[in-house]
Amino acid sequence: MKTVVLIGSGNLAEALARALARSGPELVQVFARNAERGQFVARLAGARWTDRAEELAEADLYLLAVSDRAVAEVAAALPIPPQAVVAHTAGSVPLDALPATFARRAVFYPLQTFTRGREVDFRRIPIFLESSSEALRSELEAFALRLSDTVCWADSEQRAKIHLAGVFACNFANHMYALGESVVRDAGLGFDVLKPLIAETAAKALDACSPRDVQTGPAVRGDLATQARHEAMLAGEPLMETIYSTISQSIWEISKKI
Known part of the structure; x- marks a missing residue:
């Protein structure tokens, strides 16, 4: 797979174009x-841009970096050559969402969070792969290894669980930062006072065999008085x-199982 058409212009599409x-x-x-985003993403890799299906270029691989709900519709609507590989990039969408x-x-x-301009x-x-046939596996893996050092195979059920884990580890964790920010701002302080704490918390989790091993705070201690005050x-x-x-x-329940 030497040539690629990228479908989409969101945060992931931008990161893929750079990669x-x-x-x-x-x-x-x-x-x-x-048009504005599409042209911007195309320029990152010196590629052409189009919004016209009849102008879709021929390529070995068509990467769909679109919203989960649009995967099937977009794939079915485009005149993609029958011999090409068609791959979507969604964690929680099964392989068979692509038309048979x-x-x-x-x-x-x-498996990463992507932000525009970052x-x-x-x-x-880590890139998680799934293919419709054994014959495609080596070709797909070789392509992925050109972009990442960590390539894993996961079926749709496994990938859905990986996506769920990512929601807890990324989306929910970031929301906790936002709630923490609202509390310190209520005390007349800025978010910056929490940044060293966030950095050390993440660093400890990365260094540990399991984040359970480095859990701190009133809940893990069973400090009910402090929890009641909070x-x-x-x-x-x-x-x-x-x-x-x-x-x-x-x-508390998880700490009792350690």
């Missing part, structure tokens, strides 16, 4: 409805109080 520009496979075209008319279907799922080292990102402070924020008590209970 392809450095890795060797040629990004020949970006297909995207958003494509004989060479695949999944190319990078560069990431794609070589450090919950009283959140009395005016019932949703935050529920989150606090639910997570505290979860920490």
Whole structure:
């Protein structure tokens, strides 16, 4: 797979364009409805852009970096050559969401959070693959290894669980940072005071065999008095109080199993 058409212009498409520009496979075209974003993503890899299906370029691989709900619809609507590989990049979407008319279907799922304008080292990102046939496996793996040092095979059920784990480890964790920010701002302070704590918490988890081994705080100690004071402070924020008590209970229950 030497040539690629990238379908989409969102955060993941931007990261893929940057990675392809450095890795060797040629990004020949970006297909995207958003002209401004599509042209920007295409320029990152010196590729062409189009929003016209009839102008879709020929390539070995068509990578669909679109929203989960659009995977099947977009794939079915484009005149993709029957001999090409068609791969979506969604963690929670099964392989068979791609129309069965494509004989060479695949999944190319990078486990990372992507933000517009923020560069990431794609070589450090685990990529999870799935293919519709054994014959496609070696070809797909060789392509993925040109972008990342960590390539794993996972079926749709495994990948859905990996995606769920990512929601806990990334999306929920970041939301906890946002809630923490709201508490310190209520005390007249800025988010910066929490950044060293966040950095050390992440560093400890990365260094540990398991994040359970480095859990701290009143919940893991069973400090009910402190928890009660915290919950009283959140009395005016019932949703935050529920989150606090639910997570505290979860920490305590998990700590008893260690």
